[in-house]
Amino acid sequence: MKREPLLSARGLQAGYGASQILFGIDLDIEPGQIVTLMGRNGMGKSTTIKTLIGALGLRNGDIRFAGQSTAKLRADAIARMGMAIVPEGRQCFPNLTVREHLVAFADNRNGQSDAWTLDRICELFPRLAERAQNMGNQLSGGEQQMLAIGRALSTNPRLLILDEATEGLAPVIRDEIWRCLNLLKAAGQTILVVDKYVEKLIELADHHFILERGQVVWQGSSAELDGDRGLWARYLGV
Template identity: 60%
Template sequence: MAENTKNAGPAALLAVEGIETCYGLSQVLFGLSLSINAGEMVSLMGRNGMGKTTTIRSIMGLTPARSGAIRFAGVEARGLPSYRIAKLGIGLVPEGRQIFPNLTVRENLVAAAANRLGARDPWTLEKIHALFPRLAERGGNMGNTLSGGEQQMLAIGRALMTNPKLLILDEATEGLAPLIREEIWNCLSMLKARGQSVLVIDKNIEHLTRICDRHYIIERGRAVWSGTSAQLMAEPDLQHRYLGI
């Protein structure tokens, strides 16, 4: 099966080209490339341990790629410190959520609030509360008292409060109760309708193919396939081979 990599526009918001990333002497990514255009929602799929989180960490500069290019909004980001990459306009919802446990819900949300890029309709505390009413109800509670689902809502809200050009979610619904998962997927659908660019990692193919424009499948540190939802659903053998379905 030939790899399909012809979907990127000439001026992609995020362009990752041929990156190689290692942890010490152990190489994890081998010439991986992907792109996201403005307003697109793109998924990164693959079995556990294939390099999805390392890809995110490379984009964010947390585990710097040793070669290749990472361009965001026309700026070469590879080699920049993580805080400068975030300031370019990338909001990360990391695996495990990583909220501030000793701050209240409201303090978590306002701590990183900014509109550095001058968004015309910026996210505010009121808009986050409208998106996730539970966060308004728990505003005075400490972060470490929240349920897993509430922490994920808080992590998404915190990232949106930076008014990012690109939102990245690593394991968007992992470990969450079914009702909370539905709430997260509804949130992502709303963000897509708003025109928010999103890169999402998750295992729920049904939801991903419903809301994402394109998909990348990663296998042992390489992007082995990319295409649209219709193309992915038309290839059940592909899903079985790379996703274990």
């Protein structure tokens, strides 16, 4: 039976200045689902995410998160409702230590008893425990990515959003990130992922949305995406 979506977007239109980027995006994410946004560069994936988290205002449409419209809410209010992002480029604070990153934003926004504590995050990423007193700008790219994920988890979000979480990482670090995401899936975390590694996303995710020029041109299950490699060439450049 289909559950009530945790997040539901209808008719999203958004852009920058005179340029419109999104032309009526519809998507649903159910509790416990892992959903992807896919498409070539410049097709509206990051703009969709910015719109969902309130960093970019809607020109038209509506977003409902946990049963409430967020279309007119500020980004900080949406975050407090339980939406957390691992942003493209990591955006770790250079003047905060690893430990400070992981405690400064700590909260329990999903209200579950099995919360992501500092100790539990360090169990997930032992390297963060080893680097606890290092500043954000003293970490490698892979360590910063682990820190960005840990920082988002420290809020215990209802919805975790990852924008290009494996971009620019060495293969061994990418594997570590995929391992982490599979553990989060097993724990029932609801996740929205933007990434380019289609085969990994098919293994991980429940449902996929493909964007082309600011519109959803295809959506379906991992089995359906795996079975139609023509979609890969047509829309993903694979």
